[in-house]
Amino acid sequence: MVRNITVYSLLTIMLFACGSNRSLSKKFPGQRIAFGKGGGFTGQQITYVLSTDGVLMLKESIGQNFKAINSISADRTRSLFDRFNKIDLKNINLNEPGNNYFFLEKQQDSSQRRISWGKQGVEVPEVIKVLHTDLMQLIPKQ
Template identity: 30%
Template sequence: MKRTLLFTGLLFLTLLGCKSQQYTFEELPDKQLVFGYGGGMAGTVDTYVLLENGQLFHTNSLTQQTEELEPLSKKEASACFLKFEELSLSETDFDHPGSRYYFLEEVNQDAKHKVVWGASDHKPSERFLDFYKEMKNHIK
């Protein structure tokens, strides 16, 4: 009986420890995948922040509101981060916003690197455009 109780207790503690840590927008982890768009007449910026655990946040600069969106599965989030790393943003220098612009940003501890496009006379790599479209498809 004691063995069963001990085993059940250990199993419960193990399962409890497996749950991913949940974050708030005010307290985000060091590693983030950030993307969004902005500009237009009002100059509004919509920013999305994906975390490795699948949590997805949205902020709007006009309303100053932040909301947590439906999360991605941990498997989907891992795939996104893997593809994101393959883009090698830190090795790319592309900052050509237009009146309406789009961006991808890598946040890793204190390092940040951002790629911005939208100007009609400067086209970004298809890899950036494809990845951006894929990320927008995750927003529900």
């Protein structure tokens, strides 16, 4: 009985986790920039997603739905996407998360390409670090 409940719970969590990505691509079709950070003692990942229409969303944990937290001007959004699209993520092999890590991810409809870094001694191109910092500054102060 306990085993059945555990299996059912896991399946439900997986269904909702996958469903939120599908609904995100339906609600905000086209390209999106996902970015954030994670790791540490809890291993929690905080994900932000910027859509081309300037909506900034937050997802703090697996299974949680995205919620809108800010609206970015059209000019600022266009500038960030232009800078982001100049980075050739297809040809950057950067998957070096450390205990604490940062990431950038290109989401296009249902496809994605992600880079992550944070491991000591790993060199990250300056353009990536600066863009990530600029994206993190979009987050409203609490």
